[in-house]
Amino acid sequence: MVVWKPKIIAFTCWCSSSGVDQAGFEGFKYPANVLTVRVPCSAIVNPSLVVKALQEGADAVLLTACKPVELRKIAPSRITEARVSLLRRLLNTVGVEEDRVRILWISSNEGGIFASEVSRIVEEVEKLGPLNLRGKMIEQP
């Protein structure tokens, strides 16, 4: 029997990629189905890319970013935060569970938090089941 495992895309900003690397460095294990896309800052991620990932077969999309409080007035990740909350509401209206798109605050020394959060999220996505967004779109009359 083939056990279904969710596929998860994680957009990781420069700082949080270093946190993701740190998770491995310190020996934290997390599910292998989280695939990272490194970007300079979470704010560069166009919401259409998140939707694209869901269309292409991802069951959930994470954006890891710097906590805005860590920065001062300047915090591009606030833009990400606003976009993600909008996108979640939007997805809800078309029947995609909002918890399939999330933002995670990971600094470059929070590898442990990344590993534990990601493991928890994978479990939750497993409960939600496969998304199969493309299949759903084809079914539409």
Add this chain to the structure above:
Amino acid sequence: MRRTTVLLCTCGSTLLDKIDFDKVRNELSKKPLVSRVEVVDGLCKSSVVKNLSLKPSERIIVAACSSRFLEAVFKSLLSISNVEFVNIREQCAWACENKEDASLKTIRLLSGSINKVVRIGLPKSHEDLKIVREALVIGGGIAGVRCALDIADAGYRVYLVEKEPSLGGVMAQLDKTFPTLDCSICIEGPLLSETGRNKNIVIIPNSEVVSVRGMVGDFRVLVRVNPAYVDPEKCNGCGECANVCPVYQPNKYDVNLKPVKAIYCPFAQAVPLKYVINKDYCIECGLCMNACTRAAINLEDKPKMLELNVGAIVVAVGSDLFDPRLKPEYHYGEYDNVITNMEFERIICASGPTGGVLLRRDGKPAKRVAFIQCVGSRESGQGIEECSYYCCAASMKEARLILEHDREAKVFIFYNELRAFGKGWEDLLYRRCLEDGIVFIRSRPSEIKRSLNGNLIIVYEDTLTGKRGELEVDIVVLALGFKPSEKLAKLAAALGISVDDKGFIEEAHAKVKPLETRVRGIYVAGTCHGPRDIVESAVEGSAAAALVISLFRGESIKLPETAKILENKCTGCGRCILMCQYGAIIRDGEKIRVLESICNGCGACVSSCPQEAVVLGDWGIEQLAPQISGMLGD
């Protein structure tokens, strides 16, 4: 078709039992885009990389450890820009439970990168910027002078712009410095004259920066030189003009406590030692013109504009002090004997208005003196909320100066918290103050009253005992906190740098870039970015000079990846301007323009553009969408 090479690193064979490299190689070799897969042992060794004989035109995917270690090797040493990094060590080998998972994840991540790398543009020739190896220092106080001297000593030309007729700043006005009670002008004076003599330093007094164009390495600065009415080339500072001048004016250097002539030199150690005329007081009688044997005086002198071309700018314009009139309970300006600490410095100085004797305004000697701390600092309201850094030490120093002049005097210091944190402040200042019988009272006095005999009565509550009291003294000295000078916001706007919520200049990062501003190539030193003392201002002057020198020592300037606007796609909607938190995107006529010296490369503009007209490196939809499909594909 251009070659795509995948380099798999086994990290000294340590990853062999974590990832199935044969499986990965086989899977990747099947992909039509891949022309070569190499399994190597230690990409971090430059000898290993050289043996691979990679060409700059090749597309390369590096599957190894954290890209932080390898990026430099590939991008700088080999000048290969068509390179993608995949971290198979920390993210696959070390993070997965078993070999099968790790191998699968490696294949998925690499499949994404293979899709992405073909969409990365041809190797870009680095657009390196030229550097004009001359610097501008704005402000001739201790920070600016120290900075100019250090840059000049490294062999670079420095323009030193000062708004007053002489260099020196606040330090030149002080009598003594804490904690050692060194004579202030005696230690600053030699620095000033060294600055005046230095062949690499061009001092531009009486002048202000009006506008700045350009970017790091190549700034164009417009400076307005206000008329001095005396030709500095001809004036030799003999002072014959001032001898015959019939008009007196208050001297700003002496905080308006001592008169000077309308044609004057602010103080004896001034650099440059040239006379200037204050046109607000000059009656244009022409006596000075007759007296000047060198025909240096020109009453028709006009402001001049000067354009400087420099590679770096240091802002060291200093700050103002809080205006004590904003605290009406202390009656400054109304009661004669309520004075500021700057006025005190001039009065106690031997070259000051009373020749160094502490007198009340009615001419009687002052026997009882009180200091009130934190006037305009550490309170919400009119002042600034933070500690003003220098005043505890300054008031203790001033208290000891009083006792040096008159052992019989009684001195009281009304403090909130006594902050004696600097080197020598505790032992050389505070302990000796206690030994000398200076009385410390923990209180922020509520009011100063005046008795019939002209004495001042301080009304206070001692917050240690809870008792209220009144104290009769001859003179009250207000220890004023720093406040940003009025012109600072205007200067910051001209330079394109930002100010913080208190109005001081904002650093690029308070911790790790404390002397850089948001504009590359513009640095900050001294009190214009927050309260500081002389030591720290001098330290920052030298440190800013070091930053300028290291910029000048480089062959060219490599900017980090910045956003670019594709003009053929841009419709000028301006959404990117709203999104940019750095203020790096501006509307320039009909066009939208990215200020490369400010852009930090976050890409908020890229994702906000509805036309996909903003690009930043290899992180557009064009590159990321195929990467995602590659990762998710079967």
